[in-house]
Amino acid sequence: MRGLTVLGTCGAWPEAGRSASGFLLEYDGFRLVLDLGYATFPRLLEHCPGGRVDAVVITHEHPDHCADLSALCRARYFAADRGAQVPPPRIPLYCPPGVIGRVQAMEPTEDLAEVFGIHPLPPTPSSHRVGPLRLDTEPLPHHVPHAGVRLTAPGLTLAYSGDAGPDPALARLAAGADLFIAGATLQGASAEGDDPHLMRAAEAGASAARAGAARLLLTHFWPGDDRSRSTAEARGTFPGEVIAATEDLVLTFPPADAG
Template sequence: MDLTVVGCSGSFPSPDSPCSCYLVEADGYRLVIDLGNGALGALQRHCGLYDVDAVLLSHLHADHCIDMCAYWVARNYRVGGCPDPLPVHGPQGTAERLARAYDMDEQPGMKEVFDFHTLTSGTFTLGPLRITAAPVAHPVEAYGFRIEHGGHVLAYSGDTGPCPELTTLARDADLLLCEASFTHGLEDIPDLHLNGRQAGETAAAAGARRLVLTHIPPWTDTGRNLADARAAYPGPVEAARSGAVYHLG
C-alpha cells in the first residue's frame, strides 16, 4: 500500500502545496482521500484524471472537498464522453453541498457523474482496502479513517481536536497521518484542531510506528510543531510535503 501526499496545506493553499488531498494505491486500485483547494491539478502529477477508482471525503469544509467541483467538470465534459459514475463516499449531504458550491440545482446535481455514498461510523471495503470510519471532534460532521491492506495500516485524522476515536483508529498503525494546525502554548479552540504536541501524544498513546504531521496552515510554525510532536512521541516524526510518497509494506 502506497500513500502519496498530493496536498497538505491547512485551511488554504500555501506557496508549496495545495490543500488536503492524499492518494492511496494498492493492487492497482487508486483511492483519493479529500480533494481540497488546488488539489486536482497536483493530483494529475501522480494519477490520471480517469484512473481514480473512488473518492473518500473526511468532511465538507472547502479545503477538503471544493476541487470536487472542478473534478465534476473534468469528468462531465471529457472528450469522448463522461466515464461511468465515480464512487464518492462522504458525510450526509455531500451531493447537495457540492451542487450548491457549483451553483447548480441539487437535483440531479452531480449525481450523474458521481455515485454518492453516505459515510457512517463503521467498516467497509473499497477495492482491496478495508476502511474503518469514525467520527472525530470538529464543528461539522467529520471522520477519521483507518485503512488496512496486506497486514499494514494507515490512519488519517482528517480535521479534529483531541478525541479517543482518533487514538483507536491509529492503534498500532504503520503510519499516522495527523493534522497539526495549531501551535502548543497559543490559544487553541476546543474540538477544532490539534497542535503538534497533541498529535505526538495521540501517536504515542496509539502505539503508531510513524507520525507524519499534515494540514499545517501557512501561518503555523512547522518547525515548532515538529519539535513539540517529538517531545511527546518517541518514534519517527516528519512534516508532510506535497509529492512525498510513503510505502507501507
C-alpha cells in the same frame, strides 16, 4: 506500488506553491483519494491523468478538504469516455452528507450523482469494502460532521484524523497503524479555552503514541507557521518517526528504507 502521495498540506487556505488537504493512496493499482481541498486537483492529475481514480473519501464539508471535488467532477463529467457505448462506472464517493450539498452548490448544471456513486457516512462508526481496502470511519469532533478514516489491507494500515480535534477515538482509529496522518493545525501548549475542534502538534503526537502507530505524518499546517516547530512538538510526545508532510512527498508501504 503501495504508497501515499501528498497532494496538499495547508489548513484553511493554501500558501503560495502549496495546496490544501489531499492525499492519493495507491495499493496494487487501486487509487483512492483522501480529501481534495483547494489546488489539489492539478497535483492529482500528474498521477491520475483525466482524474481516473477508483474511489474518493472526504472527511468533511469544509472547502479546504473538498473544494476540488468539484474539479474532479467536471473533469470526469466532460471526459470523452463518458460518451462511450459502455461509459465508465461511477466513482465511489464516501463522505458526510454535508459534502454533497456544499460541492453541488458549485455545480448548478452537472449532477455529482452522475459521476459519483455516493455513500453517505453516518454519524456513527461504519465499515465498507472499497476495492482491495477496508474502510472504517469514526466520528470525530469538529465544527461540522467529520469522519476519521482507517484503511486496511494486507501489508497496510493507514489512519487519517482529517481536521478533527483531540479525542480518545483517535487511539482506536490509528491502533497499530503503519502510518497515522494527523492534522496539526495548532502549536504550543494547550490552554484553558482551547478550541476542542482543532488539534495541536503535541496532541497529534500523544494520540499516535497511545495508538502505537509506527509513523506519524503531520499535516493541515496553518499557513505561515514554522512547520519544524510542529514536528519538534510532536516528537516530544511520540517516540516514533515524525514526518512533516510536504506537497509531492511519497511514502511507501513498507518504508523504502525498511530492512
